[in-house]
Every structure is written in structure tokens, then in C-alpha cells.
Amino acid sequence: MAPLNENQLEQKRMERKAQIMKAALKVFADNGVKLTKISMIAKEAGVSHGLVYHYFTSKDEVLYESLEWAMERNRVDQVFHELNESQLSPLEKIKQFTIFGFTQGELEVSSDIFRVVQHLAKSNENDMPDNIYDLVKKSGQFYIESLFPLFAEGQKSGEIIQGDTEELLEIYLTVISGIMADDPTWWRENMDQKVDILLRMITAR
Incomplete structure (x- = not known):
């Protein structure tokens, strides 16, 4: 087998890093930030403890880069653009966004992002590095403005x-x-009906 060229090697590195970040989001979402350990991320990703440190210098760096990576791929800005361009009523647009939020995207990290951000939102500002706090605040502000x-x-x-x-x-x-x-997970069965029931809390009768 011919050795991989530099472009192929870089592609392999990016794929492995993405594998670790995807695993990290799941572990952070399931356990919260404080209880998550690098060894838990490595186990979920199916890689060695040392390999995680080959790509990241600390747990905070794993968290920040994983969130940033996932947010860029979460398509939420595209979803809002498509909704705003559509002829749907405001309530129907909110319903479609809600369904999107409950549905995992192609990278299967959509719900994990929400869950990690929720963990962080409950944390004290002083308990997290400034760059992570700013990223979470920016994400929350985007949803509010949209x-x-x-x-x-x-x-x-x-x-x-x-x-x-x-x-x-x-x-x-x-x-x-x-x-x-x-x-x-439970919401993904008969989702339309369940979301309709959920949105009754804001629907005029």
C-alpha cells in the first residue's frame, strides 16, 4: 500500500479530531462539565488517553473547540434563514425550529450542544474560562435575536x-x-403531535 500523502494525512487527522470532539460533546452532555474527565472522553471516542492530549492541551480546550466545531455545523443559522424566507406563519416557524432542536443533525450532535450549553448556563461565570463563557453567551444571544x-x-x-x-x-x-x-429521545416519536401540545403554552386560544 502506498504511503499517504500530506493531504491524506491531514484528512485523517481532522477525522480523528472530529471523532474525539463528537465523543466529548456526548460525555459533557451526559455528565456535565465538572464531572467529565479526559479518560471518559477517550473511552467514548475509542482512542487512547494520550491521543486526546495529542490534539488538545486541556479539558477546557476540548470543551471550547468541540462546542465551536459543533455550532458551526449545527446549521441553525441556515434553518432560521430558510424559515424567514418561507411563507409559514410565525407559530409554524417556531414549531419547525422546535422540531429541529429535538432532532439530531447528520453529525448527531444537535441535542448534545443544547445539553452542554444548558449545563454551562447554570454555572457561575467565574467557574469557566472567558472564551467559553463568551461562546455560550453568544450562542444564547443568537437564539434570542432569531x-x-x-x-x-x-x-x-x-x-x-x-x-x-x-x-x-x-x-x-x-x-x-x-x-x-x-x-x-422520547420526543422523537410522534413528534408533530407532541410539539403541538408543547406549543399550546404560547398559542392563543
């Missing part, structure tokens, strides 16, 4: 209950995050 206009438009059209829009959105995100932090 969803707020849909909630406001839905209230204006009469689809969504009246009241403080920001407070209503905060309640919605808290519920969604809570489900993600627990286990969204």
Missing part, C-alpha cells in the same frame, strides 16, 4: 398569547433547554 421577531409577529397576528414578549420567549427557551438537558 426567535424574538417570530414571537412578536405571532403576537401581532393573534397566533401567540399576549404579554411581555421577552418573558414569553424566556419561558419557551427554558422549557426547550430543560427537555434537552434531560433526554429528548
